[in-house]
Amino acid sequence: MSQHNFFVIAMTWLFTGTIVLVVLGQPYTAYYPYCSNTDNYTMASEYQVNLVSLMSDLPQGAINNRGFYTSMAGEAPDRVYGLTMCYVDRNWTQCQDCVRAAAAGVQQTCPFSREMEACYDACILRYSNVPFFSVADPTTAVYMFLRSSVVSDAPSMVAARQTLMSQLAAGAAAAESSPQLLGLANGSVGYTDSLGAQQVIYGLTQCTRDLNASECTRCLTETVNDLSSTFPNDTYGAVKAYSCYVVYSVGGDFLTITLPP
Template identity: 25%
Template sequence: QTCRTFIRSSNMELKNLLPIFLFFLVGFSVVSAQQCGTTGFFTPRSKYDTNRGLLLSSLASNVSARGGFYNASLGQGPDRVYALGMCIQGADPKICSNCIDLASKATIEKCPNQTEGLAWPENVILCMVRYSNRSFFGSLELEPSYILYNSGAIRSNLAEFNKLWEDLTSRMIDGATSSSSEGKYYAAEKVPLTPLQNIYALMQCTPILSLRDCNICLNQSVRDYVSCCRGYQGGIVFRPSCVFRWEIYPFSQAFDLALAPPPRPPTSLPPSVGNRTNTTKRGSESISAGIVVAIVVPTVIIFLVLFSIAIYVCGRRQSDRAIVRQGSSITITDTNPHQFDFQTIEAATEQFSERNVIGQGGFGEVYKAVLNGKEVAIKRLSKASGQGAREFKNEAVLVAKLQHRNLVR
């Protein structure tokens, strides 16, 4: 097992916060940061509590369905809650959903009546959940910050290691914050340290930051690690706006593709017995049998590879079409929820009055209404929404399947 030292620093007033303190976590698998704010509190079972529960309970499905990131708000005035969830790029949707779900539940449990909460857990992969009573979307926030590092020292040449490490982190920051980069806001890379050991590093910013702010956040995290923990075998820096981690072993499934074995070089043909050369004569020209083999064999291999790829692509297209047909056949009635006609909904929301608007998401506005004597929330698909009717129905089906005391079925 590896011993980790944890350092936390902050300029914010946070629960049980000391300027600097240390404690040891045994086992490198324990990597997480979680904090509740102390600048505001709410009454349990209040509207803020209800809105927080609704928003955090929907994060896991929304984050996994939208490529690993989702942010939204719910409520009005002092009851309004802002929340976001994020997984590392390329994470399996199911694994991402599980990580966000775990972080959401842990945050609610740890912060029972605080108006702000932040969690950076690692459950197979690294993910983040954050909520607040103030809008933080698009804002660069460097504090609170948390630093964990391995207590084991680097055993290789330290000068060479530092040069390799600095080149790696600098290159990754440039790649994650360049406007021309394909992988904006994210970088995961490995470089060989010794013939038997690599350096693995990961960086990520919340994608609602500007690239300039992402650059500032990542550079500050790298500088903080260097000033605190240079010479140790790995570590991680958490912030509300970004995360930076490096180790001498792979982590968070971020390097699975990078660790795939390289293709083997083509095996050379053995020499002919007795070094004899066979030739085929045509008129005055002679062609070596080795040359014929060297031309024919690669041609046949290339043809077989292209043919296999064509079969695979056709198979995938047919499978995708089948999935699309299957998905398009799902209707809201398949889940047997309560259904109301439009006139009933319109009356309950007072003709969709603006004074009943309590939030807004990707599909449109959310209205407060009373149905059958119960206060409920009604989401209406907006004509200006970038989402379509099919996505809207899928979310309705998902909500109908959820079990929660604040959801009306």
Template identity: 30%
Template structure:
């Protein structure tokens, strides 16, 4: 698949995030290409791919699927965040598959991001390729006072989690934390889609982390979600098992974030 390198347009929107485990809402979507709404064959192929992704991805957290031939062929991918439960994964994929066709009006290239999962389909084969064009960025509006020290600590934890995620046998997931002050820890997560080879995963994550300087600065939390990898850090536990929660869900309300939708 030829990558699009035209220009990047940013749409900034204020966003209040609910506590984890409450309403499962999309954090962003991307729609491109032509609409297949008037093509019965293409619509049937899209619906078939999405149904297959939900059925096969719910148990293992990852799935790819294809349907159709020629101009009507559709390639699809679904992945859950590697730390979420099977039930949360299944619920997220089901909601994503239901929302994506209507959100994108059966576009030939459609993607939707959730906190717990990501679903995508396209009329071109993108399997195994790093894609850091379209994406969704969430940035905490609160910043740390000592920017240099905080960014250094963020870089340290993200270095650890990206190394974990790109290591062979890791299933593309890395999680860790770094002590910033005696009272504050920085929690980090990195993940690639499982169709990527370790080197391709490392390249995707390196690109994503390199853009922390563009978007995140010394903000107390930030996540960059691309189509083939995602990176995130916060100053509170957000990945499972939640530290100090006995394995339960997060109950603390998250502060307002800025949402940036990145278009190629």
């Protein structure tokens, strides 16, 4: 999707700002990351040592596991839990670069925080001092729009989009039962606009692969509802939550699954 002109609107009442990391000369933006600000760890503490160890493990784990990995480092009370995942509509090079950059930059993104959640263009990264695997966090991190591009017949598009995204949410939840399916679903549906023209809307839903079907459904239900209310007549819209991702496009299928088989 790099050929398209995107801009980002974020929930600024929840987050503090974007963080741009520069890793090997390349910028990587963490869109309005969540950084905890209580009980912060200190320099050279056991928690920091464990965090560094975890971040050295996560990227290669994800690269070896088709773009998703969970791990932990250390012992209680300083154990750190971490998760990273690539968005499946980004290419494999973007995926690998993103997880490496995100892991390398966590202490720059959230200095001394015991908990962090951040969405990037091609991946997501989370860590915490408490276990969070298998529990969905449907909090919206960022919305993504195509600049100034709307449909001429919103009611027809909205009806088709709701049908498609509901089907894909169910498909992604069902896919959580099979590691080979990556917790995602994509597809398309046609509709006729008010001028009689045939249109096609494409969509994709994705959950982090630690979730079971019910937790994936819970995350996607909230995120699809958010998508519907935020994009009333846009030709493209995406919502990135911390445990799931939904995106649609009218008239152009650039939601290609690109992770390795």
